[in-house]
Amino acid sequence: DADVTQTPRNRITKTGKRIMLECSQTKGHDRMYWYRQDPGLGLRLIYYSFDVKDINKGEISDGYSVSRQAQAKFSLSLESAIPNQTALYFCATSDWTSEVNEQFFGPGTRLTVL
Amino acid sequence: EDKVVQSPLSLVVHEGDTVTLNCSYEVTNFRSLLWYKQEKKAPTFLFMLTSSGIEKKSGRLSSILDKKELFSILNITATQTGDSAVYLCGGSNYKLTFGKGTLLTVNP
Numbered sequence A: 001d002a003d004v005t006q007t008p009r010n011r012i013t014k015t016g017k018r019i020m021l022e023c024s025q026t027k028g029h030d031r032m033y034w035y036r037q038d039p040g041l042g043l044r045l046i047y048y049s050f051d052v053k054d055i056n057k058g059e060i061s062d063g064y065s066v067s068r069q070a071q072a073k074f075s076l077s078l079e080s081a082i083p084n085q086t087a088l089y090f091c092a093t094s095d096w097t098s099e100v101n102e103q104f105f106g107p108g109t110r111l112t113v114l
Numbered sequence B: 001e002d003k004v005v006q007s008p009l010s011l012v013v014h015e016g017d018t019v020t021l022n023c024s025y026e027v028t029n030f031r032s033l034l035w036y037k038q039e040k041k042a043p044t045f046l047f048m049l050t051s052s053g054i055e056k057k058s059g060r061l062s063s064i065l066d067k068k069e070l071f072s073i074l075n076i077t078a079t080q081t082g083d084s085a086v087y088l089c090g091g092s093n094y095k096l097t098f099g100k101g102t103l104l105t106v107n108p
Helices: none
Strands: A004-007 A010-013 A019-025 A031-037 A043-051 A054-057 A065-070 A073-078 A087-094 A109-113 B003-007 B010-014 B019-026 B032-038 B044-049 B056-058 B061-066 B071-076 B085-092 B096-098 B102-107
Touching (some): A019 A109, A031 A073, A043 A065, A054 A065, A073 A087, B019 B032, B032 B071
Parallel strands (some): A010 A109
Antiparallel strands (some): A004 A019, A019 A073, B085 B102
8 A cells, every 4th residue: 555645636626616635644754745746847845744733834835725634644725726726736745753854755636727 | 945956957868878967956954965756656766865975876876965066966877768757856954845857768
């Protein structure tokens, strides 16, 4: 079984709809991250969380919100989706005891906003 | 603001060639430099570098970090078509900042 899972894997929605992307991990890591990837732009950090009570904005948090329901679960919400949020979204985890912050990625969610 | 720049952005070579991918970084409270390979799916971990001048090697891939000049290189020798991918470099403090990636295409 995969250590980091994301649901759904693919989603097509319409402008203005509320969307939630979910991430679960069985690695026992405290730190979790949400990235989006657009062609030619690499991975950009949306939000990150170092434990259940800690939520931090990344470089592109506008239009997104997150919820850390438990150590193993980190959800990303688009309150009112817009077409330029069409992208590939990745969740990642890392271990707080590791100073070097190696991150483990989920399989990604491909989101299309029409 | 932390910044990571990769070059070239894309590269096309023939099987058997040797390639060098570059990564420069400006990361506050820098701790490590990480390389990932991405083949149409989630990035997979290649190397983590924390010390200058110490080469990390895995098969035909190797990487080194220069903390004085703030850059790292990833070398791939005797390239194969299976090496075709996007290679991502990330600079880490308490979070990872990624570059835009280098798209490597290896033709038979």
